[in-house]
Amino acid sequence: MSLHQMSRLARSRMGPLSSLHSRRRVHYVELRLVSWTLVSQNVFAASHWTVEFMSH
Incomplete structure (x- = not known):
């Protein structure tokens, strides 16, 4: 079972809150x-x- 399928299942279970x-x-x-x-840009510039x- 993939992560995408799991998230879809959780969403269908949650209902209106989803x-x-x-x-x-x-x-x-x-x-994030x-x-x-x-x-990463800062690290690249620093390096x-x-x-x-x-x-x-």
Whole structure:
């Protein structure tokens, strides 16, 4: 049983609450994704700067 099927089953079981809950979860995932992207960009920039500094 896949994660997608499980989430669908849980949603059908939850009923009216599901729409609100799933929307909150999607928002949470988006926040996680944005923060992860920012962190990875910062790490990339920092490592790039370190390489530049070391090469001189």
